[in-house]
Amino acid sequence: MALRLYRRHRNECEAGFAKDFKSGEFEESRRGWKHCSCLITAAGTIAGKFNRQSTGEWRWEEAKAVIARWETAGTWKLAEPSKPIPPESSTVSTLTTVQDVIDAFLAKCHNRNIAPNTLSKYKTFTNQLAAYCQHRGYLHIGQLTVSDMDRFYASWKDGVRAKAKKLERLKAFVKFCLKRDWIGKDITEDLQAPEGSSVTVPKSPFTDEELKRIYEACDTIGPPTKEGPGYRTWSGNDARDFIDLSIYTGLRISDVATFDITKRLKGNDVFLRMHKTKRPLFTWIPDWLVERLHARVPANGSLIFGCGVTRNAKQLCDIWRNKRLRRVFELSGPWIEKPTPHKFRHTFVRILLERGVPVADVAELIGDTEQVLRRSYAAWIPGRQDRLSRILQEAFADRPKGKIVAIR
Numbered sequence: 001m002a003l004r005l006y007r008r009h010r011n012e013c014e015a016g017f018a019k020d021f022k023s024g025e026f027e028e029s030r031r032g033w034k035h036c037s038c039l040i041t042a043a044g045t046i047a048g049k050f051n052r053q054s055t056g057e058w059r060w061e062e063a064k065a066v067i068a069r070w071e072t073a074g075t076w077k078l079a080e081p082s083k084p085i086p087p088e089s090s091t092v093s094t095l096t097t098v099q100d101v102i103d104a105f106l107a108k109c110h111n112r113n114i115a116p117n118t119l120s121k122y123k124t125f126t127n128q129l130a131a132y133c134q135h136r137g138y139l140h141i142g143q144l145t146v147s148d149m150d151r152f153y154a155s156w157k158d159g160v161r162a163k164a165k166k167l168e169r170l171k172a173f174v175k176f177c178l179k180r181d182w183i184g185k186d187i188t189e190d191l192q193a194p195e196g197s198s199v200t201v202p203k204s205p206f207t208d209e210e211l212k213r214i215y216e217a218c219d220t221i222g223p224p225t226k227e228g229p230g231y232r233t234w235s236g237n238d239a240r241d242f243i244d245l246s247i248y249t250g251l252r253i254s255d256v257a258t259f260d261i262t263k264r265l266k267g268n269d270v271f272l273r274m275h276k277t278k279r280p281l282f283t284w285i286p287d288w289l290v291e292r293l294h295a296r297v298p299a300n301g302s303l304i305f306g307c308g309v310t311r312n313a314k315q316l317c318d319i320w321r322n323k324r325l326r327r328v329f330e331l332s333g334p335w336i337e338k339p340t341p342h343k344f345r346h347t348f349v350r351i352l353l354e355r356g357v358p359v360a361d362v363a364e365l366i367g368d369t370e371q372v373l374r375r376s377y378a379a380w381i382p383g384r385q386d387r388l389s390r391i392l393q394e395a396f397a398d399r400p401k402g403k404i405v406a407i408r
Contacts, residue, residue: 003044003067005060010038014097014139025060033137042067047074096182098133101141102126105176115273117254120314125169128156141177146187153191164197203376204337205346211247215240217331233308239328241292242305242320243344245270248285250348250366253341257316261293262302273367283365349373353380 006024009017015036017023028035040063043052053076055063070076109122132152138144153170156163170188177183206214221236246256249270264271268290269282296304303311307319321341329339345366352362359381363373374381 003042003046003071005040005042005055005063005067007036007038007058008041008054009036013038028060028137031135031137035137035139035143037140042070046070046076049076051076096140096142098130098138098141101177101182102130104180105173108176116313117252121165122169125166126173128152129170129173141182142184144183144187146190149187149191160194160197164193167191167193201376202379203346203349204343205350205380206339206343210332210339211347213332214243214328217328218243220331221327234324236328238305239324241296242325243328244289245285245293246341246344247347247351248289249283250345252345253321254313254317257305257320258303258313259305260302261297261304265290265293272365281364346377349377350380353377 006022007028009015009019009021009023011019013019013021013036015034017034017036017038027033037058039058040055040060041052042055042063044050055066057063057066106119106122106126109119114122129152132148132155133139133144136143136148138148149170153167156166158166167188170191174183174186174188178186218236218240221232221239223235224233225231226233242256245251245259246253249256249272251259251270251272266282268284268287270285272281272283274280293304300306300308305316305320307316310316325341329335332339349362349366352365353359359373360370363370366373
């Protein structure tokens with residue numbers, strides 16, 4: 001008679017099962033099952049002797065290996081259980097539940113004082129990881145395996161570059177757990193970024209002709225409507241102000257949507273971010289734009305692009321991206337390449353480079369390196385092609401000239 005395995009739950013079961021409650025491997029494979037580290041017991045007959053004996057293991061694969069040794073030896077005398085390595089073991093920190101580890105990781109991110117936009121990306125990643133663990137029924141972070149990382153990585157629906165960035169966050173999370181002995185090994189070691197994620201794609205800003213079409217589309221959107229199905233609470237002037245601020249500052253859509261005029265605007269200077277020198281970095285906007293931004297305060301308050309229903313940054317961005325600016329882009333079409341709000345930031349860079357602003361200064365304004373800027377915006381750096389042409393002319397100046405031969 002083959003030995004039968006079942007888990008016998010203890011009084012302090014972290015999944016909340018009653019003492020002496022029994023569960024099998026098939027039951028625990030069900031979706032939503034709450035897993036724990038209670039030990040697995042074997043029951044059956046070996047060499048004519050029936051017995052019930054703890055395997056000393058809490059994982060099913062290890063328990064099967066134990067009973068295989070007993071059956072091979074044909075005796076229960078080898079039944080000394082090997083030391084279990086549950087999450088509560090002295091070799092693993094007591095802070096090992098998935099949610100506790102995620103909270104500790106996000107606390108570390110807060111302590112670094114990273115930008116809110118970056119922090120929201122870490123929160124999105126940890127929310128996805130928590131959802132995956134819940135789907136698999138994992139309670140402890142130590143239950144994650146290499147194959148789990150393969151499945152979790154494959155479940156991401158992001159683009160090539162976004163997927164590569166999220167992989168960096170996953171590796172940082174695992175490294176965080178390794179340093180605190182919450183997992184035993186690097187389970188993301190074999191994961192690699194998608195092909196093509198490191199290739200720099202030239203940026204595609206709006207041209208002056210495209211900007212003209214966008215502004216004309218704003219002019220076609222009249223005052224807000226308060227009646228009828230799907231009434232509109234914004235006008236083309238709201239969209240024009242949003243676009244102008246984006247183009248004149250190079251701020252991302254999230255920063256414009258949550259623009260607090262009392263904190264970001266001082267005279268004609270718009271606060272961008274803290275510089276590496278720990279000093280604030282500003283950009284300049286013209287008087288007429290300053291006046292228009294201040295004119296928005298009576299109706300909208302200090303959050304001049306707020307939508308009245310929320311102050312949540314993500315919801316504000318979604319409203320501007322997916323409703324208001326999308327409507328402007330639809331009216332200004334057709335488009336060969338899909339327009340996005342982020343192109344206003346690229347347009348800011350394009351205008352500065354075409355006006356001869358040094359590459360180093362433009363890179364500082366957008367918070368990027370000069371090397372990346374040259375790769376991404378090479379087509380708009382004045383004199384670049386002339387300089388390359390002169391280099392080629394000088395390199396081949398002393399080469400012999402070929403003779404022209406008539407071909408009959």
